[in-house]
Amino acid sequence: MTTCWVIYNGSLVSDKFADQARLVAEAAERAGVAVQIMKNHDILMDLEKDADMPDFAVLLDKDILLGYFLKSRGVPVYNDPAIIDLCDNKATQYIRLASVGLPMPRTIVAPKVYPNFSILESGYFERVMEELTFPMIIKEGHGSFGMKVYLIENEKVFYDKVEALRGIDFVFQEFIASSRGRDIRVNIVGGEIVAAMYRHSETDFRANITNGGVASPIELTEAQKQMALEAAEAVGAVFAGVDLLFDADEQPLVCEVNAAAHIRNILNVTGVNVADAMIAYIMEDLR
Ligand SMILES: Nc1ncnc2c1ncn2[C@@H]1O[C@H](COP(=O)(O)OP(=O)(O)O)[C@@H](O)[C@H]1O
Ligand SMILES: [Mg+2]
Structure with a gap:
């Protein structure tokens, strides 16, 4: 019998993550698969020890390292962790989408700024404001459910946000009114x-x-x-x-x-x- 793990993130308290896993597990059962729902931290990523592995895993989370770990043990993982990795960061994702010419809001990827430093005096942000007018969108690389997407109406909010986001990947984006x-x-x-x-x-x-x-x-x-x-x-x-x-x-x-x-x-x-x-x-x- 084919075996599978359906994996979700055990650190998230909302039931919607466990619910998502149940939906997929029930579908696997209907297809005759012996399925086990796993929290990501149920699996000890011990790089020395061998452990029993399933025939495949459905990774419903962004624990990309777990995906890479499972793959290293020969387990097919869906989606492939490299794909989850690419999509998990909106900046890397937009770079890819733009490279194939897909129509999307005008997007500028923010430069890396180390958290204890600032580029406020560099003139960089003024260049961004010349390219994108207000209101504009600022979007963190990692975020879901709209929680890390901000509508920036004016310069004051803009500067506050870019300072707050030092150390975090994000993009500036045209607001599609x-x-x-x-x-x-x-x-x-x-x-x-x-x-x-x-x-x-x-x-x-x-x-x-x-x-x-x-x-x-x-x-x-x-x-x-x-x-x-x-x-x-x-x-x-x-x-x-x-x-x-x-x-x-x-x-x-x-x-x-x-x-x-x-x-x-x-x-x-x-x-x-x-x-x-x-x-x-x-x-x-x-x-
Ligand atoms: N450039 C944009 N212009 C207008 N609305 C946007 C833009 N980007 C995102 N939104 C709105 O914000 C929502 C959340 O943005 P999205 O990029 O999908 O992030 P999340 O991963 O949090 O869902 C979208 O579903 C859409 O309604
Ligand atoms: Mg979305």
Whole structure:
């Protein structure tokens, strides 16, 4: 019997992470796989000792080191940790997306500044403000659920934020006003669109459901489908949650690709259980 670990992060207290793992584990069970749900810290990454390993692992977290560890032990890991690594930092992700020419908000990757130092006097930030006007977006490299995405309305807030972010990877980004409080989430598995939803917030510029957004099913246009698939492919994610924005002509722009996308909301909204597609993909891939 095929065995598998479904891994989530044990340090996060919200039930949504365990819930995500249960959804995937149930799908694996339905496919006849002997599945074990694991917290990342259940696994001792002892580099000396051998331990029993599963036939494959579904890594629902950004514990990239665990992914690399499992791979070093011969375990196929989905998504591949190198892909989670690339996507986990929005800056590296945008560099990749831009390199294949995907339409996205104008983006400037911030330079590395060591936390105890400052480049306030260098003139660098004034150059950024010449390129991007207010309001603009500042987005931390690592962040989910909209929590590390900021709408910067003026210079005072801008300077406060860039000083606060010393030592942290982030990007400056054009604010797509036509997309204020609305976006599209597209779930992709193995190069195919499995489900999509429209997210809309009355209270915030961010459409994330965790942030107060409300979701509904949506029929994607051909342009939206194409762009979501191209974005997932550009970063190499077999499992992807692609966020799309609306430009001034209602045409899509890539907002981000999530390599560890949650699937509960999309199940509630569309009735599509993305986990079944994920497991089906893996079983086929392993054959
Ligand atoms: N450049 C932008 N212009 C307008 N809205 C944006 C922009 N970038 C992000 N948003 C909004 O903020 C939300 C969160 O941004 P996102 O990059 O998806 O980060 P997270 O990983 O936190 O979901 C998006 O779903 C979208 O509603
Ligand atoms: Mg997002």
